[in-house]
Amino acid sequence: MIDPKILKEDIHSCKDNLAKRGYSLDDKKFLSLENQRKDLQTNVEELQAKKNKLSKNFGELKKSGQSTDELSLELEKTKSQTIDLEKNLSVLQTEISTFLMDIPNLISEDTPTGTSEDDNKLIEEYLKPQVLKSDSHIEITDQISLELGNKLSGSRFSVLKGSVAKLHRSLCTYMINEAINNGYEETYVPYIVNYDALEGTGQLPKFEEDLFKLSNDQYLIPTAEVPLTNLFRDQIVSEHLLPIKLTAHTPCFRSEAGSYGKDTNGLIRLHQFDKIEIVQIVKPQDSEKALDEITSHAKSILKKLELPFKVVQLCSGDVGFSASKTFDIEVWMPSQEKYREISSCSNFLDFQARRSKIRFKENGKNHFVHTLNGSALAVGRTLIAVIENNFNQKLKIINIPKELQNLMDADVIKL
Incomplete structure (x- = not known):
């Protein structure tokens, strides 16, 4: 949530800023609501003062x-x-x-202005x-089966077998260990969260169609960002604990609404996929530095796996x-x-915290x-990159990156 004070003090600058996103801020509606709130607040306070004075006089007379x-x-x-006006004020505040x-x-x-990914700025x-x-x-391999995934669960699910399943597990282990070595505390979290958690991180109420909803206002997590951040919901964190750095390996569940026909073949876009998430909670003056740090931690994995990549700043x-x-x-x-895309690293400022x-x-x-x-990293997409960038068609093998060979107990996967 944007700081309401900023909206009140300079709503026109906010409107211009949001217009760069393609969002049209209804400034007239906000100002109208705010003026109504001020008037009601004043009337409530006057009635409360009158009630207190009458109560005092009542006591003296008695x-x-x-x-x-x-x-x-x-x-x-x-x-x-007073009760009636307080009710009206509560409705208005809602x-x-x-x-x-x-x-x-x-x-x-410093975010570049643009309308789509074509306008993103190349950084590295x-x-x-x-x-x-x-x-x-x-x-390349028959150890990835979309057919079995479809048999068990429907489209956009997969089953991994044998050496490819082990490679997937090795990537998970390697990534979580890298996060721990970079100072993040490993955390095991629920894969099901409530409405308040998703509202807190911004998925709800606006993006419910992207989620898998269960009963009793519960949802499957779209990313570990949601439970990790919400561990501190409604809390005043001790200053000496900052920065807080957490990581978790979880499956992620997304309905992929609006992606009909996109990436239907392979592991690129599934309803269920694994990801290692890294989260930082910091003082405001430290967040820009923390974003660079999170991004560098995600990049370092790809560097160690010797995979070609680029970094772009989103427009x-x-x-x-x-x-x-x-x-x-x-x-x-x-x-x-x-x-x-294999990782997205973001600074939310105080938006989620509010x-x-x-x-x-x-x-x-x-x-x-x-x-x-940030994602450090999306495991399925890393698996794809490792297989395709290390496939030797002549020898019919997949060369395993050096960093993973101990976990795999092998240096190649024979096909």
Whole structure:
């Protein structure tokens, strides 16, 4: 949630900023709601002051033995008016909160302006692709089965077997160990969360169609960002605990609404996939540095696996709802002859913290923390990149990156 104070003080700058995302802020509606709130707040406070004064006079009259009949009627009338106005104020505040919940985060000043991924800014390239074209991962090995996934669960599910399943597990282990070595505390979290958790991180109420909803207002997690961040919901975190750095390996569940017909062949876009998430909760002045750190931690895995990748900064039209600034890391996929996203690293500033009420106390005052997260990495897409970039068609083998050979107890996968 955007700081309402910023909207009140400079709504026109906010409107211009949000317009770069393609979001049209209804400034007239907000100002109208805010003016109504001010008037109601003033009236409520005046009635509360009047009620307190009448209560005091009532007590004095009663103590002196004088009649309180007339004053009692006026006091009851004032109490009733106060209750009615307080109810109206509560309804109005809920309407304002709903309005604010729909507004995306303000983008950072250095976010490039644009409307789509074509306008993203190239930041870095690492390694030139050695394999410019290859068969698809599902053509290279028969140990990936979309047919069995469909048999068990429907479209966009997969079953991995044998050495490929072990490679997938090895990648999970390797990535979580890398996160721990980089100072993140490993955390095991539920894969099912409630409405409040998803509202806090920004998936709800706006993006419910992207989620798998269960009963009793519970949902399968779309990413470990949700439970990890919400561990601190409605809390005042001790200052000495900051920065907080957490990691978790979880499956992620996404309905992929709106992606009909896209990436239907292979592991690129599934309803269920594994990911290692890294999350930082920091003081506001430290969040820009933390974003660079998270991005470097995600990049380091690809470097150690010797996979070609590039880093782009997302343009204003491509930045996610809750984020203020985002770097995407894209790995080379030879079968597609292009780079595909494998990690997204974002700074949310205090946007999620306001929705989740995550604060810290400094110099006797409460302040909202800044939250950040990144994928380190999406396991399925890393698996694809390892298979396709290391496939030796002549020898019919997949060369295993050196970093994974101990975990795999092998240096090649024979096909």
